[in-house]
Structure formats: C-alpha cells, structure tokens
Amino acid sequence: xxxxxxxxxxxxxxxxxxxxxxxxxxxxxxxxxxxxxxxxxxxxxxxxxxxxxxxxxxxxxxxxxxxxxxxxxxxxxxxxxxxxxxxxxxxxxxxxxxxxxxxxxxxxxxxxxxxxxxxxxxxxxxxxxxxxxxxxxxxxxxxxxxxxxxxxxxxxxxxxxxxxxxxxxxxxxxxxxxxxxxxxxxxxxxxxxxxxxxxxxxxxxxxxxxxxxxxxxxxxxxxxxxxxxxxxxxxxxxx
Amino acid sequence: xxxxxxxxxxxxxxxxxxxxxxxxxxxxxxxxxxxxxxxxxxxxxxxxxxxxxxxxxxxxxxxxxxxxxxxxxxxxxxxxxxxxxxxxxxxxxxxxxxxxxxxxxxxxxxxxxxxxxxxxxxxxxxxxxxxxxxxxxxxxxxxxxxxxxxxxxxxxxxxxxxxxxxxxxxxxxxxxxxxxxxxxxxxxxxxxxxxxxxxxxxxxxxxxxxxxxxxxxxxxxxxxxxxxxxxxxxxxxxxxxxxxxxxxxxxxxxxxxxxxxxxxxxxxxxxxxxxxxxxxxxxxxxxxxxxxxxxxxxxxxxxxxxxxxxxxxxxxxxxxxxxxxxxxxxxxxxxxxxxxxxxxxxxxxxxxxxxxxxxxxxxxxxxxxxxxxxxxxxxxxxxxxxxxxxxxxxxxxxxxxxxxxxxxxxxxxxxxxxxxxxxxxxxxxxxxxxxxxxxxxxxxxxxxxxxxxxxxxxxxxxxxxxxxxxxxxxxxxxxxxxxxxxx
Numbered sequence: 001x002x003x004x005x006x007x008x009x010x011x012x013x014x015x016x017x018x019x020x021x022x023x024x025x026x027x028x029x030x031x032x033x034x035x036x037x038x039x040x041x042x043x044x045x046x047x048x049x050x051x052x053x054x055x056x057x058x059x060x061x062x063x064x065x066x067x068x069x070x071x072x073x074x075x076x077x078x079x080x081x082x083x084x085x086x087x088x089x090x091x092x093x094x095x096x097x098x099x100x101x102x103x104x105x106x107x108x109x110x111x112x113x114x115x116x117x118x119x120x121x122x123x124x125x126x127x128x129x130x131x132x133x134x135x136x137x138x139x140x141x142x143x144x145x146x147x148x149x150x151x152x153x154x155x156x157x158x159x160x161x162x163x164x165x166x167x168x169x170x171x172x173x174x175x176x177x178x179x180x181x182x183x184x185x186x187x188x189x190x191x192x193x194x195x196x197x198x199x200x201x202x203x204x205x206x207x208x209x210x211x212x213x214x215x216x217x218x219x220x221x222x223x224x225x226x227x228x229x230x231x232x233x234x235x236x237x238x239x
Numbered sequence: 240x241x242x243x244x245x246x247x248x249x250x251x252x253x254x255x256x257x258x259x260x261x262x263x264x265x266x267x268x269x270x271x272x273x274x275x276x277x278x279x280x281x282x283x284x285x286x287x288x289x290x291x292x293x294x295x296x297x298x299x300x301x302x303x304x305x306x307x308x309x310x311x312x313x314x315x316x317x318x319x320x321x322x323x324x325x326x327x328x329x330x331x332x333x334x335x336x337x338x339x340x341x342x343x344x345x346x347x348x349x350x351x352x353x354x355x356x357x358x359x360x361x362x363x364x365x366x367x368x369x370x371x372x373x374x375x376x377x378x379x380x381x382x383x384x385x386x387x388x389x390x391x392x393x394x395x396x397x398x399x400x401x402x403x404x405x406x407x408x409x410x411x412x413x414x415x416x417x418x419x420x421x422x423x424x425x426x427x428x429x430x431x432x433x434x435x436x437x438x439x440x441x442x443x444x445x446x447x448x449x450x451x452x453x454x455x456x457x458x459x460x461x462x463x464x465x466x467x468x469x470x471x472x473x474x475x476x477x478x479x480x481x482x483x484x485x486x487x488x489x490x491x492x493x494x495x496x497x498x499x500x501x502x503x504x505x506x507x508x509x510x511x512x513x514x515x516x517x518x519x520x521x522x523x524x525x526x527x528x529x530x531x532x533x534x535x536x537x538x539x540x541x542x543x544x545x546x547x548x549x550x551x552x553x554x555x556x557x558x559x560x561x562x563x564x565x566x567x568x569x570x571x572x573x574x575x576x577x578x579x580x581x582x583x584x585x586x587x588x589x590x591x592x593x594x595x596x597x598x599x600x601x602x603x604x605x606x607x608x609x610x611x612x613x614x615x616x617x618x619x620x621x622x623x624x625x626x627x628x629x630x631x632x633x634x635x636x637x638x639x640x641x642x643x644x645x646x647x648x649x650x651x652x653x654x655x656x657x658x659x660x661x662x663x664x665x666x667x668x669x670x671x672x673x674x675x676x677x678x679x680x681x682x683x684x685x686x687x688x689x690x691x692x693x694x695x696x697x698x699x700x701x702x703x704x705x706x707x708x709x710x711x712x713x714x715x716x717x718x719x720x721x722x723x724x725x726x
Contacts, residue, residue: 096377147411167393180396187400191407201295202352209356216363216392223370224385236386
C-alpha cells in the first residue's frame with residue numbers, strides 16, 4: 001500500500017487503544033487514552049460526517065468534534081489527576097484504633113506486594129493474544145456485519161473490542177475504567193458516523209456520561225487506594 | 240413547564256441536601272417534604288400532553304405517572320425510616336438526584352437514546368451511594384463493598400453501551416431497504432442483554448445479590464425500585480416506538496418467554512441454596528425479575544398487565560424487605576456473633592415485615608403480589624403444561640427459600656429463657672454479678688414505615704381492581720400488544 005493512502009487517524013486510533021489493552025502502567029495508558037480521543041476526533045473531522053460549522057484558521061470543523069476533544073481532555077485529566085494524587089485519605093482523627101491498624105496493615109501488605117512483583121514478560125502474553133484476536137475480529141466483523149463503510153466499521157469494532165478485552169483482562173481499577181471509556185468511545189463513534197440525523201442532545205449527554213464515568217472510576221480508584229494502598233483488583237477478593 | 244419542574248425540583252433539592260448533609264435530621268425532614276411535594280406535583284401534572292423543548296419530546300403517560308408518583312412516595316418512606324438508623328452520608332441527596340433522573344427518563348421516554356444514557360448516569364451516581372459511609376464514620380469501607388460497587392459500575396456502563404448501540408442500529412434500519420445489513424434480531428439481542436443486565440435477569444444477575452449483601456439495604460432498595468422499574472417502563476416504550484422489534488421477532492420473543500420462566504426458576508433455586516439472609520433476599524428479587532420478563536415477552540394484554548403489576552408490587556415489596564432487613568440487623572444488646580434465630584419474637588414488626596415482603600414477592604395471598612402472579616399463571620396456562628410447571632416450580636422453590644428464612648432466622652426458640660437466679664456467695668459484690676442485659680426495642684419510626692408499607696401491600700392485595708383497571712387502560716393503548724399468545 002503506498003504511504004499516502006494510509007489513514008493516519010485510524011492508525012493512531014488503533015495504536016493508542018492497543019496500548020491501553022496491552023500495557024499496565026498508567027503513565028502510558030492514560031496519555032494513550034487521550035491520544036485515542038484525539039484520534040477519534042481527527043477521524044470524524046476527516047470523514048466529515050457532520051457539516052463543519054466552525055472555522056479555526058484554515059481548519060473547518062464541526063462543533064461536535066470540538067466537544068469530543070474537550071470531553072477527551074476532561075476524561076483523561078480526571079483519571080490522570082486521580083492517578084497522580086491517588087488517594088482519598090480518610091479523616092484519620094475520625095477513625096477508631098481498629099481502622100487505623102487496618103490501614104497500616106493494608107499499607108504494609110501493598111508495599112510487600114509491590115516489592116515482590118518484578119517486571120515479567122509473561123504478564124503481557126494474554127493481553128498480546130487478546131490484541132491479536134481483536135485485530136482479527138475487527139477485520140472480519142465489518143465483512144460479516146457491515147453497518148457503515150469498511151473504515152468506520154473497523155474503527156468502531158476495534159475500539160469496542162479492545163475496550164471489552166481491556167475490561168476482561170484488567171488487573172486494576174483504573175484500567176477497567178479505561179476499558180469502559182473505550183467501549184463508550186466506540187458507540188459514540190458509531191452513532192456520530194452512521195446515524196441518519198445526529199441530534200445534539202444525545203451527543204451532549206454521551207459526552208456528559210463519559211465525564212461522569214471517568215469521575216466514578218476516579219472516585220472508586222481513590223477510595224480503593226485510600227483503603228487498600230493498591231489498585232490491584234485481586235486484593236478486593238482476598239478473604 | 241410542569242414536566243421540567245418534575246425533573247429539576249428533586250435535582251435542586253438533592254443538591255441542597257448535599258450541602259446540608261451533616262445536619263442529618265434537617266436533611267431527612269427536607270427530603271421527605273420535597274418528595275411529598277414531588278408526588279403531589281406528579282399527580283397534578285396533565286398526562287398525554289406532549290411538548291417539544293430544545294428539540295426533545297417531553298410527555299407523561301398514565302403508566303409513567305403511576306410509577307412516578309410511586310417512586311417519591313416509597314423513597315420518602317425509606318428516607319423516613321433512616322431517622323434513627325445508620326445510613327450513608329450522601330444517601331438522601333443521592334436518592335433525590337436519582338428520583339430527578341428517573342423523572343427525566345420517564346418524561347423523555349420518547350427519546351430512547353437519551354433515556355439509555357440517563358439510565359447509565361443514574362447507575363454511575365448510585366455507585367457513590369453504594370460505597371457511602373455514615374457521616375464521620377469511625378470504620379473503613381469494606382473491600383467487598385468496593386468490589387460490588389465496581390462490578391455494578393462496569394455492568395451498568397456495559398448495559399448502557401449495549402442499549403445505545405441497539406438504538407443506533409435500529410435508527411439505521413429501514414425495513415425492506417436494508418434487511419440484510421442489520422437484522423432486528425441482533426437489535427433485540429442487544430436490547431435484551433442490556434435490560435437483562437439492568438434488571439438482574441439470570442444469567443446477567445450476579446451484581447444484584449452482591450449488592451444486596453454488601454451495600455446498605457436502603458441503597459439496594461432505591462436501585463431496584465427506581466432504576467430497575469424505570470428500565471422496565473423504558474423497555475415497554477422501546478417496543479411501542481420500534482414495533483419492528485416485535486413484528487420481525489416472533490421466534491425471538493417466544494424464546495424470551497421461556498428464558499424468563501427459566502430465569503425465575505434458576506433465581507428461586509439459587510435463593511434456596513444461599514446461607515445468608517441478604518443473599519436469599521437478593522435472589523428472590525432475581526426470581527421476580529424472571530417472572531416480569533416472562534409476562535413482558537408474551538406481548539399479550541394479560542402478560543403485560545401481570546408484568547407491570549408485578550413491577551408495582553416490587554416497588555412496595557422491596558422497600559419493605561430492605562427496611563425490615565435494616566431493622567433486623569440492628570444490634571439488639573446480644574453479642575454480635577451470636578446466632579439469632581428468634582428475630583420474629585425479638586422484633587415482631589420487622590420480622591413480620593420480612594416475612595410478608597418475601598411473601599409479596601412470591602405472590603402469596605392476600606398480599607399485593609398475588610393478583611399479578613395469578614395473571615402471569617393465567618398467561619402461562621395458554622403456553623401449555625411445561626410453561627405453567629416451570630413457573631409454579633419456580634414459585635414453590637421461592638416458597639421453600641422463604642420457609643428456610645423463617646426456620647433459620649425468624650421463628651426459632653426465643654433466646655431469652657427465664658434463668659434461675661444465681662445464689663449470692665459470701666463476699667460477692669455487684670461487680671461479680673453478670674451485667675443486666677438491656678435489649679433495645681424496635682426504632683419507632685422505622686417500625687411505623689414497615690407497618691405502612693405492609694398495610695399498602697395488603698390493601699392492594701385485597702382490592703387490586705383500581706390498579707388493574709389503570710394498568711389495563713394503558714395496555715390497551717399499546718400498539719405492539721397481541722391479542723393472543725403465539726407459541
């Protein structure tokens with residue numbers, strides 16, 4: 001394929017959501033999520049599904065695209081700030097001695113767990129094959145169940161599948177949230193791209209839902225970190 | 240204007256209650272007054288007068304009005320019950336916000352994309368109530384509560400995404416033009432999976448027993464009563480506005496009736512094998528959701544009437560169940576780890592509330608669930624012996640689960656047997672004597688709430704005619720309903 005026919009928006013979208021699925025470090029996955037939002041906006045602007053009504057310099061855009069960019073920044077910023085501060089500290093003076101001891105115990109347990117967890121390539125095997133499976137399904141499904149054009153179908157199937165696999169394989173709360181945001185981004189894309197008449201309110205509410213979703217994930221992550229000093233989901237199910 | 244007020248009034252009061260959240264009594268008083276006013280507002284709002292606002296169609300149909308009047312009424316009772324009971328710091332404000340969002344959903348039922356997203360947003364807001372702790376609590380939130388909240392968040396977000404995708408696809412579908420591209424079967428499957436998750440139908444039910452077990456019972460009650468019931472109304476309106484889903488899915492709907500009956504059976508079976516009271520209660524709600532799906536999927540007047548009536552019954556029975564559970568779990572002066580098998584004798588009002596609420600969910604006479612279950616059995620009879628056997632089998636299993644609750648927790652021998660006075664030994668002082676146990680009595684206001692809910696359930700059970708007529712009138716107006724069952 002000659003290089004000038006490559007749709008770079010799709011490449012960027014695919015790579016960023018693939019990184020969210022494959023990698024574990026929030027310092028990479030949250031910026032990847034932001035890039036993903038920007039790629040979706042770039043793709044929608046490129047395809048001109050909605051008539052542009054805004055001119056910024058030489059760029060003509062639809063307001064909807066701008067809203068999507070702002071939503072992406074907001075959702076990523078909420079999760080990013082949560083990841084940086086990472087703790088909803090309890091009001092220690094309100095807690096009884098048992099609760100204080102439990103907090104100290106949780107901190108020690110989390111510290112031990114972190115120390116005993118070196119980088120292992122084996123942790124990336126299942127996500128890698130999930131990524132391969134998502135790629136195969138995203139190529140096959142647009143042929144089996146075509147809804148829009150091939151490019152649109154690939155984009156939304158890819159986003160939805162990587163999101164679902166991220167949720168299934170997530171080992172921490174923040175990554176589960178990123179998976180959910182990918183799924184929501186997928187249906188946002190399919191609605192904007194194929195609905196016969198794109199209405200303002202459902203799009204606005206979808207953006208609001210994205211922000212509320214990231215706030216809920218951020219709140220739960222903060223709460224969990226404050227309580228257990230880790231975001232590892234396996235700790236939640238230990239007796 | 241009144242439609243907008245229905246939405247904004249509880250939202251504004253919810254925000255005010257959030258600001259005043261440390262003044263517990265004041266907030267409860269304000270919230271109860273606001274919910275009574277909201278209930279009156281709903282009753283005074285004209286029905287079936289659609290208006291357009293900002294490109295959206297707002298309308299309140301008689302069925303929506305019935306439930307929209309019921310939600311604030313039962314929520315007010317539940318909030319009143321928290322007067323002397325521990326509850327989350329933000330419970331009242333979140334309950335008001337959820338009522339506001341539920342009002343928006345019912346008023347906007349003609350805008351399915353909006354309602355799907357509002358349902359997700361309401362679910363996300365209720366996550367905050369699940370992990371909520373009482374004001375200035377000295378305990379930490381339990382890890383399993385966080386796990387339940389996370390599970391609920393993920394499943395509700397996925398349910399919303401599936402429903403939204405279904406509506407997008409049905410918007411694109413043009414019968415006869417794009418028949419092969421997007422099959423209505425796929426759309427029905429997406430919508431059923433979405434509503435299955437929302438209404439905790441087997442096999443999408445796992446969040447509900449966990450939620451009932453780990454979260455505050457009153458939070459579970461709000462979620463089941465307001466959000467799940469609104470989900471059902473939404474599903475009915477979806478079938479009304481997209482008749483293609485019914486017309487081109489004869490086999491799919493026939494399959495759904497069986498799935499509903501099987502879901503009820505599995506729910507009841509799982510209720511029977513649980514060893515914790517809260518989980519049994521959760522699975523009884525799952526059983527009931529299966530019965531509702533069965534009635535709805537028949538698409539007949541009697542089936543739909545049974546499903547809607549059952550949802551109304553659930554709106555009364557679940558708060559009664561949950562308030563009774565809160566009361567029964569109160570420390571009563573006995574050691575916390577002691578097996579308590581005599582709860583009915585110890586706390587008669589709460590014990591009766593628990594028994595009667597489960598009986599109402601199962602459909603025992605003379606409570607409110609009886610008439611709806613009879614309607615469902617009547618429809619099942621048209622499907623033949625296997626279907627009626629499935630439903631009656633499910634109900635019998637649920638009945639056994641109730642019998643187990645009674646045996647294991649309620650009607651055991653009273654622990655307080657007369658004890659022979661110990662002989663006072665020479666040189667013994669007061670400090671050597673065992674301390675006098677002080678068993679507390681049932682909190683008065685919560686007990687009154689239990690009695691009121693019990694009375695309403697009994698009144699509807701004894702005289703269901705007005706409610707049946709109201710529901711029947713609404714069902715007659717639905718265009719997708721079939722006169723007879725299709726096997």
